[in-house]
Amino acid sequence: MNPHSLAQRALRHPSFVLGSVLLCLVACAALLSLVWTPYALTDIEMARKLLPPSGSHWLGTDALGRDVVSLLLAGARSSILVGVVAVGIGLSIGVALGLLAAAYKGWLEEALMRLTDFSFAFPAILVAILITAVLGPGMVNAILAIGLFNIPVFARITRGSAQAIWTRDYVLAARACGKGRWRITWDHVLPNIAAVLIVQASTQFALAILAEAALSYLGLGTQPPEPSWGRMLSEAQTLLFQAPRLAVFPGVAIAVAVLGLNLVGDGLRDLLDPKLSRQR
């Protein structure tokens, strides 16, 4: 596939463009917060608590007098970190398992399929809650939990797509030439399923952000002093009558991040679909 024409088509795809813009916003916020935020996160001043939006505090302050904009910027860090690492775990282990299953078939594949089918009976958020409950709250455990329930997702989709590739004629030809399973997987299977995996990864990233937010909301995820959008919402709920606006901003942030990822994923799916790319 011609990368130049791909870039051109990408720029004309409305979902992809909008999604990328939103994602960039979130990514920039996260990166920016590493070096600068309007106010320090530890800048607690009770006299300034619960201020409405103003020139000095664009979105106001929270119950501890901290600047909301700074908290939102920093919250992006946690969400992205958890998302990237958790999806990374799921991707690396899941894809490896899926490729193995498709390449070696037999009992390995059967076992893997039973396992993944079984794990789909357990809703993801429940698994995450259980794991963080058993291991204790915290960002690391949240990452492990979310990563864990990503593994069967990637394993299944990898195995499904890889299986289809294994039946293709060019793979049969390669095997007839004496190419080993490992080489075939690396040379033929992986490049052809890459598109599907990329699209799935963006979906899973979005789900990971939502899961992290839910866990933090429940107090099981990112712990203080690390900022988190989910926890901001939980704090805001207690102040719903006094400062309702505090409940709006973190939610919008989460929605922007997830929407961006979903739109990019949809766009990528359209752009990377081999059926479409063959049209001259």
Place this chain on the structure above:
Amino acid sequence: MSQPPLLQLKDLHVQVRTAHGLVEAVRGVSFSLERGETVGLMGESGCGKSLTALALMGLLPEGAQARGSLQWQGEECLTWSEENWCKLRGNRWAMIFQEPMSALNPLHTVGDQVAEPLRLHRGLSRKAALSEAADLLDRVGIARARQRLHDHPHQFSGGQRQRIMIAMALSCNPDLLIADEPTTALDVTVAQRILELMQSLVQERGMGLLLISHDLGVLARQVQQLKVMYAGQIVEQGPTAEVLTTPAHPYTRGLLASRPQWLRAPQAASQRMRLPTLPGQVPELHQLDQGCAFADRCSLVDDACRTSAPPSILLSPARQAQCWRLS
């Protein structure tokens, strides 16, 4: 006092959306069909015959547009509302399709599907419609029709499913049956029986028949009039026997010549001969320009053929062909 023909099509053009933009897939097709007449429309895949048939039913796919004149018993149809079309589809005209498996709803019983037009157009109750459906299924040769009303399509063979389609199409006694490649998906022996069934039913009821196929063998004995289509146009038409024995258009001649020799002259089988074929390929629709569409493959081509489209030459009262070399 002559009645208007059952069907009169004048200068039908159908535009479709393709990867290359808007393309004309049907480029000026005209013919008429009298009551009780059987007409065959022959051509390779992509020549526009199916689109023509769908246009006749008002069932063009999304994105396709038709213009021209279509008259049903003197009434102009192309401008009709969808509501009007619905009243007549399945009622005064009916159509059967190529793939009987996918053309039948797998989740509905066969009885309900055959009864559907009866309930829609005649307002019959479910019970009455099913009873008539059983009779219809019996007429088309489905054994134990009454018991099998409650079976689903996947419980029947391909030939039986096509019979069911025919039963469905004929339920409201239409004046015209359009059959689009009805036997292409069937085995040769089964196909033969289906064609015979259609013939007898059409004759029995005095219906008109428009039979569409790419297979000369299918059309040779089934239709009175034969129209040959190429690249969206009818290039030759006339009584079937005449067209097949004395083809006028180079395309028709090429098609007939490419049938294996031994079918016509068994004694020639012992001689080793190359099978004559038509050189080249059907042109891409978006690449056609002013000349004759067959020009690149024609052995008789000259300059006139490439510069302008050939007119329709009347070879005899009932025969026409579109070729410069015939004038």
Place this chain on the structure above:
Amino acid sequence: MMRFLLRRSLTLLATVLAASAVIFAALDVLPGNIAQVLLGPDASQEAVQALAQQLGLDQPAWQRYTQWLGGLLRFDLGLSHAYGSPVGELILERLSLTLPLALMAMLFTTVLALGAGVYAASRQHRLGDVGVMGLSQLGIAIPNFWFAILLILLFSVHLRWFAAGGFDGWSDGLGAGLKALFLPALSLAVVQAAILARITRSAVLEVLREDFVRTARAKGRSLRGAMWTHALRNAMIPVVTVMGLQFANLVAGTVVIENVFYLPGLGRLIFQSIANRDLIVVRNGVMLLAVMVVAINFVVDLLYAVIDPRLQGRDSA
């Protein structure tokens, strides 16, 4: 049909058994000495020993596992450490809230999603379709607990139509109970409905392209008529699959939503028990949730066979 049922029932049992093994392993084997965990790090060795013996922790794991399974079958689920009451009673009490909540949410989801999906499919590429698709994108992107908070903000804080949380039980009548569950069910439903609407739409569009829809139109059905009589039932096959998965998500979502609305349901019980380290309650509660999810998937499989006669095993002629 009977063979189909039998096979599915066996799979159901196997899955439930496997689930119980995993839950047991996760909660009883991994964290180590439960008695220690329950009593805290400051407890004396004798106290820990005594509790361990009382809880039967000195027995090997597999024995405890089979004991637990036996108890499940007899509905003897043990005693809750935090509440001091039998776990069985506790769970049943909480279930009387969570089950209606999940069902209500499923009802909202189905009605919203099917309606929106079919509407969008019938208005493909026009404003109605774009609007529904846009809304559904938003619906998928928002966390359900945030939507819940926004609902509270609008309906409880501003409009004061509903309470901001809490549930007084069914003793005050069906109406009062349902009212308390309305906002929670709605917040659970919105996200799932957004997903289901998209799936419904594409399933309907897919089916509309099928040959048999063209046949139906050739018989004289209008496009709309063909959609309702022919397309929908066929489109339901992929839709029902997703609905089954969604119920699992709904049930899991109750854990979070019950916390938002302070509802004394099963989800909240599990959550609080986790905080209390009341692992017996957690174990049984999670087991029940798993059984509910598996049972729903079983029902979905059965529905398939009802919707699609090809699965009923009658051979072709």
